[in-house]
Amino acid sequence: MDQKLITLDLDGTTLNANNQLSEHTISTIQKVSNAGNIVSIVTGRPYRMAEDIYDQLQLKTPMANFNGALTHIPHQKWAGEYRRSINxxxxxxxxxxxxxxxxxxxxxxxxxxxxxxxxxxxxxxxxxxxxxxxxxxxxxxxxxxxxxxxxxxxxxxxxxxxxxxxxxxxxxxxxxxxxxxxxxxEIVSKGIQKAKAVAYIAKFYNIDRKDIIAFGDEHNDAEMLDFVGNGVAMKNATPTIKSIANDITEYSNHEDGVAKYLDQYFKL
Incomplete structure (x- = not known):
């Protein structure tokens, strides 16, 4: 299987209803990473509200915050870091x-x-x-x-x-x-959307669009799910997001929907 880029929205997607990561989710994402795939958080959250989650997942990959207005690798200087600001x-x-x-x-x-x-x-x-x-x-x-x-x-x-x-x-x-x-x-610079951050990360790792799996549940995930080869809407996603997606998880975010989908996809 080709190396995959997996991009994760947080709220309503990777996090459960208590805004936390379950043990199952942490363990599955670490297995997927250890198998040589790239897992990236792509969230509307600011960095201050995503850093702990990034660290719990033990990621070393780029993360996109503010819906893609900031793309960076936490805890290190990365030449590819970029930020789009508002006057x-x-x-x-x-x-x-x-x-x-x-x-x-x-x-x-x-x-x-x-x-x-x-x-x-x-x-x-x-x-x-x-x-x-x-x-x-x-x-x-x-x-x-x-x-x-x-x-x-x-x-x-x-x-x-x-x-x-x-x-x-x-x-x-x-x-x-x-x-x-x-x-x-929530206001960001003109033209900012999650899909652009995903495209940027994919280019950095030389990963083809068809090899990107993206998970999301809300309107700010629409362009991202539409852009990637396999856009996956959560069972709890809005009807619009489900209509854009290539696939829908069998379980909601509160039932480890992302982890169970990845377990099956990668036959873990």
Missing amino acids: KAVVYDLLKNKDKFHIKLLAVENKESYLADHPAPAFFDFFPQQLESDQILTEKSLKTNPTSITILVEPKYENIVKNQLLHYYGEFIEIGVWGGPNSVL
Whole structure:
């Protein structure tokens, strides 16, 4: 069997309903890696929320964060590392117009840094609920162009705000909307999507598209599943993702769907 590249979305896919890796998942992914295949995490999560998972899986391969705006090999200097950023002038503009855009929380991130206009509310544990003084987002504290901007808005304004942002900044940005109970808009540089990160990693390892297996469950996985030779939707994926995929796992993310699929595929 040719060497495969396996790209893994995290939330709703490789992680269970408690946002954790099961022992079965860890052991299967290590077996697949040890057999000479390349396993890469390709996630919307920032690096700060994916590093532990990468380390638990004992990976040494590139990882893509922020839906592909950052592709890097953790814990080492890699000549292939790349980052696509957003002009900080967009953030300055959003800071001035928080009321106009109904912004409840405005956060910006890079690989190693996180800034927010205030601590996150208790119900929103994706972001720090306590900030150091140097993590408060102001025009002065934001010194470099960020890799991602995340905005928490009131649910009833989600679509209005998304359309307003595209109207003002559409030539510079892409906007993703999170599923789930919170209305969150995730902004990255124009043209960023997971498929581009996957193509970049595949080229680095000289792996053909037909030899890529990608797992996903949500709208931000669509281009990735469509691009690869074997796009696999989770049993718990959205109907749209299932319609794009070449295959669907027999089990959900909470039932080790990725691990069981790989066990069968590689006859482990």
